[in-house]
Amino acid sequence: MKPTVLRLAVWGLTLILLTACGRREIVQNPYAVFASAWRSNVSVGDFVFGDAPRYDILMSVDPDNRRLEGTALVRLRNLSGRPLNDLYLRLYPNLPQLGGTMQLTGVVVLPERYPAGFAYTLNNTAARITLPQPLPADQPIALEVAYRLEAPQKTGYVLFGESEGILNLPYAYPMVPAQTRDPASPWRLEIPPPHGDIAVTDPSLFVITATVPAAVTLVATGVEITHSVGISDTIQRVLVAGPAPEFAMTLSRHFQHERLTLDDIVINSYFLPQDRLAGRAALADAAAAVRVFGQLFAPYPFTELDVVQAPTRYLGMEYPGLNYIGLDTYRSQSESQEILVAHEVAHQWWYALVGSDPFRYPWLDEGLAEHSSLLFMDTLYGPDVADRIRTLRWRVPTEWAVKNDYDAPVGQDVTAFNGTNYEILVYAKSALFFDALYQTLGFETYLKVLKTFVERYRLQRPTPADFLAVVAEVGGIDPQPLYEQWILSGPQRQVTPTPPPGE
Ligand SMILES: [Zn+2]
Structure with missing residues (x-):
């Protein structure tokens, strides 16, 4: 067990009481909340919580109209080795292959709430944020970013958007690009072509508060730590995730759900009612893959893993703690479901735990x-x-x-x-x-x-x-x-x- 894990585990217990100068103070570890998403006996290696981007996002999702409104508190540290006059946020839904629209409606620098200018760039797949004053090297910054997102309705292979009553919403927040630690070129700003994976990001921390219609099932990276009933038949779900390269979700009014536990890992399968048998098979295959890879490579890192039937035809896609499994493999192509599940679950080691570079290699x-x-x-x-x-x-x-x-x-x-x-x-x-x-x-x-x-x-x-x-x-x-x-x-x-x- 590495010191970072030990600290996380100890802090995860809740509060540390400190006695200083005869005065009792209660100091809360700001990262304790993530202990529910990451298994307590799995090392985070040399990962530094304070260097990682952190997102605290309030979002309201209207799945019937495929719209999302969000306010993201984005915290990051300047790792470039030099002062930065501007920052970037990736707006991947604007990629032509995803076919969505993501717009920023306001950016302020906290805590003073200084407005920051922004301009769309990289074919609208990023916003360049101009800071009111330079951010010194190694210093953190917090931005409040208001944004709006629209997702398309499509047929065929749908990675992002709605098809057959399933709404895939990966990349549904402004994403901090991976930092290079190279002063000459501090950000990874490539535009992904249609045939590859999308995001190049650093492991990050997420606290997502999503308001969704009460009748809609929300499947997402991370774990739900609480929920409360909202107004107008909505429910507010609070999810935490990380350290993980990104946060993704999928919603449907039709999903059914089965689950099992493997040691301290909860494994969920979500599927359409007519595909129950294949949904059960996907659950068993995912659990078997977590068990086999956990023995062969290293323990699975997260406390939860979801496999979800997704409108990605016969293909799958990996996100942290969440795998999209193409809906054709629940039907006409069922003979390829098991190996597809195994491939996507393997990405939890080769992408989520050991980071990948989907652009360069x-x-x-x-x-x-x-x-x-x-x-x-x-x-x-x-x-x-x-x-x-x-x-x-x-x-x-x-x-x-x-x-x-x-x-x-x-x-x-x-x-x-x-x-x-x-x-x-x-x-x-x-x-x-x-x-x-x-x-x-x-x-x-x-x-x-x-x-x-x-x-x-x-x-x-x-x-x-x-x-x-x-x-x-x-x-x-x-x-x-x-x-x-x-x-x-x-x-x-x-x-x-x-x-x-x-x-
Ligand atoms: Zn793959």
């Missing part, structure tokens, strides 16, 4: 999640099933890409791929790299590598070089030949460059 967390789903199937069903996954899920698509001129080096940023070859190369070919390591090192040593990787990089964002260094050190091999064979080789091709920042 998406292959690292996707390949690990993909290969972890093979380890899961191997554990449950044995080597023949694992071999079928290797062949059908990874080798066949990779060979198809080579034959049809879609092959490329896997180790490139997300903009080097397109909608056709992104999944094949960043998931399947990348998984073949991890499988080659697995075959070379053997089960025991490969798992020792992954365990060390988690221990060393929990709540950080490791690079491929960091991973290779752990392989060399713990695995005792030079991983470079396999890395070159699977990750660096392939025909270089012309790609459309990322559009320049819209400043």
Whole structure:
């Protein structure tokens, strides 16, 4: 147990009474509230609560009209090493592939409530906030940001918006971009292309107070700590989450719910009434994945995990403590539900616990999640099933890409791929790299590598070089030949460059 965890656990008990100068004072730890979202026996490593962005958001959600109004108290620390005249907040719903609208309606700097100017930038996927006075290096700042959000109604693959009575609302708050600690370029401000994951953020802390219609089920990252009945048939739910890279939610008037507990972890499955059997299966698969990965890699970090039926067709998407599982896998594509659940649950280790960089090296967390789903199937069903996954899920698509001129080096940023070859190369070919390591090192040593990787990089964002260094050190091999064979080789091709920042 690391000192930070010990402190959190002790403070989590509630209050610390201090006696100073003969006077009794009650000092409340500002981070005690997060103890209900993070398992008390799981280390946060070198994570520093005081450096992390913290969001205290009051939001009112109108799911029938797909609207949200919010006031976010956003606290962050300047980690750039130099004074900053402006800050950025990402407004990802404005991405064309998400099709929403997010507008800021006012920004003030607390505690004085000095108004701050703001301008939309990066194709409206960010607001640049001009501070009334520079923020010195290493100093914290608190902003109150009022905002409005509209989500679309769509058909087909819907990551953000409503379809079939299910409203997905990830990215539903102004998000602090990841900080680089590089004075020359302090923020991560890339615009994600349509085929990759969206947000590049640092592990953050969330206290979300959401007012929703009482008849609507709210499924979200984190845990509910209290709720109260509001006016006009609404209910006010208070959720806490973190440390976690982001906060996401999904709402529906139709959801049914089943749950189970695994040690001190609550696992929930939410599904439409007509898909109850598949909803139960998703619950069992999620619990099995948490158990298997908890034994293979490291304990699951959060006190809750939700799997929710989402209008993402046959695909899934990972958020901290919350996985979207495509609704087609509850119906016509039910044969792929188990491995999809395993892949998404694996992201709780390779994305939520060990941070990922979906822009610069998406292959690292996707390949690990993909290969972890093979380890899961191997554990449950044995080597023949694992071999079928290797062949059908990874080798066949990779060979198809080579034959049809879609092959490329896997180790490139997300903009080097397109909608056709992104999944094949960043998931399947990348998984073949991890499988080659697995075959070379053997089960025991490969798992020792992954365990060390988690221990060393929990709540950080490791690079491929960091991973290779752990392989060399713990695995005792030079991983470079396999890395070159699977990750660096392939025909270089012309790609459309990322559009320049819209400043
Ligand atoms: Zn994935």
